[in-house]
Amino acid sequence: MAEEPCYTYWTVECKTPSCGGLLLAYIGPYDKRRVFFLAQCRPFEVICPECKNGHTYTRNEVTSKNLALEPRGFIPSQSFLEAIRPEAHLEPADT
Numbered sequence: 001m002a003e004e005p006c007y008t009y010w011t012v013e014c015k016t017p018s019c020g021g022l023l024l025a026y027i028g029p030y031d032k033r034r035v036f037f038l039a040q041c042r043p044f045e046v047i048c049p050e051c052k053n054g055h056t057y058t059r060n061e062v063t064s065k066n067l068a069l070e071p072r073g074f075i076p077s078q079s080f081l082e083a084i085r086p087e088a089h090l091e092p093a094d095t
């Protein structure tokens with residue numbers, strides 16, 4: 001019997017065809033009434049632990065997935081967290 005998915009994560013599929021999904025960040029406990037939408041995300045690079053290749057991903061490639069994996073001890077992708085952070089502190093181009 002398949003395990004119930006209990007936790008929702010942001011994921012992307014590695015661009016190397018033989019690889020699988022990469023976990024980016026933990027969103028929260030699985031809740032079938034909630035739909036997650038990534039409001040903004042700049043392009044970001046993730047290095048795949050399996051093929052060791054770095055690929056660039058954009059917002060449309062990020063999907064939420066429900067997994068049985070516990071978030072305790074899970075380390076999110078720093079480049080993804082940077083990419084979804086609002087651009088509130090950009091320096092002016094010239095002074």
Ligand SMILES: [Zn+2]
Nearest residue numbers: 014019048051
């Ligand atoms: Zn890969």
